[in-house]
Amino acid sequence: MLSRAAWSLVLRRGGPGTRGKHSLEGSAPSERRMPPYANYFAQRSYPMPDEPFCTELTAEQRALKEKEKGSWTQLSHAEKVALYRLQFHQTFAEMNRRSNEWKTVMGCVFFFFGFAALLIWWQRVYMFPEKPITLTDEWKAKQLQRILDMKANPVQGLASRWDYEKKQWKK
Amino acid sequence: MASGTLAKPQMRGLLARCLWIHIVGAFTVSLGVATLYKFGVAEPRKKAYADFYRNYGSMKDFEEMRKSGIFQSAK
Numbered sequence: 001m002l003s004r005a006a007w008s009l010v011l012r013r014g015g016p017g018t019r020g021k022h023s024l025e026g027s028a029p030s031e032r033r034m035p036p037y038a039n040y041f042a043q044r045s046y047p048m049p050d051e052p053f054c055t056e057l058t059a060e061q062r063a064l065k066e067k068e069k070g071s072w073t074q075l076s077h078a079e080k081v082a083l084y085r086l087q088f089h090q091t092f093a094e095m096n097r098r099s100n101e102w103k104t105v106m107g108c109v110f111f112f113f114g115f116a117a118l119l120i121w122w123q124r125v126y127m128f129p130e131k132p133i134t135l136t137d138e139w140k141a142k143q144l145q146r147i148l149d150m151k152a153n154p155v156q157g158l159a160s161r162w163d164y165e166k167k168q169w170k171k
Numbered sequence: 172m173a174s175g176t177l178a179k180p181q182m183r184g185l186l187a188r189c190l191w192i193h194i195v196g197a198f199t200v201s202l203g204v205a206t207l208y209k210f211g212v213a214e215p216r217k218k219a220y221a222d223f224y225r226n227y228g229s230m231k232d233f234e235e236m237r238k239s240g241i242f243q244s245a246k
Contacts, residue, residue: 149239151232155223156216164235 040089044096053089061086 151159163170
């Protein structure tokens with residue numbers, strides 16, 4: 001929240017917004033500046049920005065703003081909607097709409113997983129040194145036999161799964 | 172204003188209701204987890220240990236280990 005306020009302050013100082021104000025001219029669509037050319041940034045966690053969305057108003061819109069200063073019961077429904085649209089770019093429903101961005105994100109994540117896997121495979125083939133003696137199958141078998149002889153974890157653990165009479169794993 | 176007016180939403184007591192739901196939920200979840208753990212993990216483990224030691228002969232166990240050759244002090 002604080003960072004958003006600071007950011008909007010930064011934008012107001014001399015970001016793209018001030019340049020945009022001078023270069024865009026004339027007709028109704030240009031009054032609604034689309035982000036990022038506006039000093040207006042609303043999101044779900046910062047829904048009420050400091051500045052209104054439309055700052056360049058036609059005479060009609062200025063008249064409406066004058067009317068807004070009076071009693072709001074005098075405003076018609078269409079006028080209230082127009083005032084809302086002057087102040088805010090999107091409604092909450094529009095702002096919070098879903099998107100399909102997650103599919104892109106997950107796709108990129110899996111792509112880079114695969115790429116990393118390919119790199120590691122190449123390294124395994126061309127770069128990795130020999131396995132140490134303790135990781136050879138022969139050594140590991142002798143190690144396991146020694147652990148079973150010591151009856152490690154005989155109640156619920158490893159040795160409890162070994163059948164000492166038949167010399168095999170319990171079914 | 173609109174032709175079909177919406178029902179008035181809940182205006183008060185939102186935090187209290189949220190807290191109540193979460194208190195009840197927290198109690199339920201923690202008691203449930205504790206019960207499941209007791210009957211899923213703790214009781215079987217106690218039974219396994221009781222069964223193991225019921226007919227356990229420590230000298231027989233030691234002799235088996237000694238014969239397999241793992242000791243340095245008792246061959």
